[in-house]
Amino acid sequence: MEQPLLEINNLKTHFKTERGRVTAVDGISFSVEKGEILGVVGESGCGKSVTAQSILRLFDEKYTASYEGEIKLQGENLLQLSKAEMEKIRGNEVSMIFQDPLSSLNPVFTIGYQLMETIRIHQNRTKKQARQMAIDLLRMTGIPSPEKRVSEYPHQLSGGMRQRVMIAMALACKPKLLIADEPTTALDVTIQAQILDLMLELNEELGMAVVFITHDLGVVAEVCTRVVVMYLGQVVEEANVEELFTTPLHPYTKGLMKAIPQMDGDRSQKLNVIGGTVPALNAIPSGCRFASRCEFANDLCKEKAPDLQVHEGNHKVRCWHYAEISNKEAARHA
Amino acid sequence: MYIYILKRIFSLVPVLFVVSIVAFLLIYLTPGDPVSVMLGQEATAEQIEALREQMGFNDPLYLQYFHWLINVLQGNLGDSYFMHMPVTTAIVEHLGPTLSIAVLAELIAILIALPVGILAAKHRGSLMDQFVMGFTLTGMAIPSFLFGLILMLVLGVKLGWLPVAGYQPLSTGFWNYLQYLLMPGLALGIIQSALIARMTRSSMLEVLNADFIKTARSKGVKERSIIYVHALRNALLPIITVVGQTFGLLLAGAVVIETIFNIPGIGQLVLNSIQSRDYAVIQGVILMVAFFYVIINLVIDLLYMLIDPRVGY
Secondary structure: OOOOOOOEEEEEEEEOOOOEEEOOOOOOOEEEEEOOOEEEEEOOOOOOHHHHHHOOOOOOOOOOOOEEEEEOOOOOOOOOOOOHHHHHHHHEEEEEEEEHHEEEOOOOOHHHHHHHHHHHHHHOOOOOHHHHHHHHHHOOOOOOOOHHHOHHHHHHHHOOHHHHHHHHHHHHHOOOEEEEEEOOOOOOOHHHHHHHHHHHHHHHHOOOEEEEEEEHHHHHHHOOOOEEEOOOEEEEEEHHHHHHHOOOOOHHHHHHHOOOOOOOOOOOOOOOOOOOOOOOOOOOOOOOOHHHOOOOHHHHHOOOOOOOOEEEOOOEEOOOHHHHHHHHHHHHHO | HHHHHHHHHHOOHHHHHHHHHHHHHHHHOOOOOOOHHHHOOOHHHHHHHHHHOOOOOOOOOHHHHHHHHHHHOOOOOOOOOOOOEEEEHHHHHHHHHHHHHOOOOOOOHHHHHHHHHHHHHOOOOHHHHHHHHHHHHHHHHHHHHHHHHHHHHHHHHHHHOOOOOOOOHHHHHHHHHHHHHHHHHHHHHHHHHHHHHHHHHHHHHHEEEOOOHEEEEEEEOOHHHHHHHHHHHHHHHHHHHHHHHHHHHHHOOOOHHHHOOOOHHHHHHHHHHHOOOOOOHHHHHHHHHHHHHHHHHHHHHHHHHHHOOOOOO
């Protein structure tokens, strides 16, 4: 099998806080193939953004964060690179877009400056060439009259346009991998659809792989080929997108699926919710992390944490009883 | 943008107008009669009355104000009874030393405060950060005159490196001029730097947590330019506000420092004219200080516009 573009092995990200060390990402492993769109889903605080930012080592390693494990980009472990080497990867081989396009652009520089900066850090270009490239990038991401927009400031653009600028900036050096950290959450639905279309288009045209982080399962179904479900800093299930939606195995994934409102569903019934709340990071249970909220949990779950195990092909799940649960449910439906 | 600048300039007019009224009314708000002070205790009631009439003190208040304002607008602030010279001349003579010290002190303050504040923010929570915070707290707690006296004792008396007190104008040579300014400049500047350093630190800390700093990092921008290009420009607004305010304070005359170092600046002028009830001078100084404050604020506003494109829309 071909070497995956990105391979994360047992990644742990720790933070120093005033109340001691907290492990926000605890032993994550997954891989991203060339050109694929991998979805990473989970509720707020499950560690998906931390995972994303850990890939580029964006946290302050001197005072707050420390990493363990391996993040291999085409076989090279990013966690062992020096600061300077890491700077050459960022924005060049792997780039990132963020949730809120307004606060993610520097308000005191023109978007042209910010685009040209990325280009000129990684490529040997004159100002003039970089400016032309910036204009071309803006045009590629569907910004009208880019010659004019290039000298405008972020506050002069609409939310959708700002996110297009962010995407243009991320694509400036034709990265192999784009990490999109909830890129559509701060946008309204029509703009959201446009941005998703744009990302799909660019993924196809440029063959760039995307790690798509979101809590929106609808978006996942629309754009992703494979999905990783995270809960409290761990991967609980991993599957192809169709498989995840048709036969979710982990009780948490099942809960998420049931919580999606149906267009043709019965309006008189309340939406399904997953009972309980996510335990705090400094009070992680010793057994299965989902046990306290799981209706199928027994003593084994409370005592011993399950490993991520292969169900079939590339469908993996972290649960002691997933087989029984699925059988039970099938029997209930029959 | 030009409209914004014009608007800012026009908005100064009412402020200066109100200040002029306050300065003018000062004579009537303070106890004591300027005329009897001028003529001394032996003056007869007739003499006092005659001078009052001659100086227009018997006219209705609004008329007196009006006359005064017309003169002020023509650059005539009246004459000092005490020094027997026009107030404008007196102010100009005393402005030189004050302005020199203020500029020097502010330069010293900025040169110390900016790097120190940035470093503290960059290494938040480190030993150095704690040292800086403790140092600046001490700086804010020490009165500048105490610090001035210590400097005087060490640099002037013990080491003999700098003249203990006095002032020499620039026309006597640059070094001669500077050596008299250094100690008062240091005394004021180092104390001011504490405030500016704290402001720099907190402003930088806020900006360094912003999302766009993360974006810059994710683009591969070097740590140095993240701090000095992306963060600093955003953090600059509150910093220049504090710099402007402290500069205004310094221009109003550091009375105590000027007294200790025996510098014939605005502070001394104010002190002397208050003691001798030289109202025209007091009024003149108040107007001047207010005028400078307003101009400094205008400059700050215009700098805002240069630094942050969102201002002015």
